[in-house]
Amino acid sequence: MTREIQFYERDFDQIPAKELYQILRLRSAIFVVEQDCVYQDIDNKDEQAFHIIGKIGHEIVAYARCFPPEFYFEDAVIGRVLISDSYRGFGYAHQLIDAAISAIHKRFQTNTIKISAQEHLEKFYQSHGFIAEGDGYLEDGIPHIAMVRKASL
Numbered sequence: 001m002t003r004e005i006q007f008y009e010r011d012f013d014q015i016p017a018k019e020l021y022q023i024l025r026l027r028s029a030i031f032v033v034e035q036d037c038v039y040q041d042i043d044n045k046d047e048q049a050f051h052i053i054g055k056i057g058h059e060i061v062a063y064a065r066c067f068p069p070e071f072y073f074e075d076a077v078i079g080r081v082l083i084s085d086s087y088r089g090f091g092y093a094h095q096l097i098d099a100a101i102s103a104i105h106k107r108f109q110t111n112t113i114k115i116s117a118q119e120h121l122e123k124f125y126q127s128h129g130f131i132a133e134g135d136g137y138l139e140d141g142i143p144h145i146a147m148v149r150k151a152s153l
Helices: 017-034 092-108 119-126
Strands: 006-011 050-056 059-067 076-083 113-118 130-139 142-149
Touching: 006 092, 017 050, 017 059, 017 076, 050 092, 059 092, 076 092, 113 119, 113 130, 119 130, 119 142
Parallel strands: 076 113
Antiparallel strands: 006 050, 050 059, 059 076, 113 142, 130 142
16 A cells, blocks of 8 residues: 655755755665665765655655756756665656656756666656657666656746
């Protein structure tokens, strides 16, 4: 049975220390340990991002960080997308991406968003209007593909 998830949008300086610890712990558990990928997750970019935090009760179970246009690319960016392993398969990832797209639209008046997607998630992102651009590439040893969502306002 799924439980309702609540999403919160926070600038870096609005994230309480306890929540930040939970977020960084989840990012490390998934992107470093689960995916067996040694890389520097804490990259000095979190302060320039705003963060979408999904909670069930007091537990953070979903997360993404978003950047404004012109930070990485011409377009806004969604990255570090994750769902805690025990909460996968319930549709929370779709809700997380919808929350991130909505927040980007509200903050930057754009629906044009870029993501560096792991190749095995290409169809997932396609279901949210993202289209693959260019050839695949390795990012931290994992096959990725650039995807862009170009939607009218």
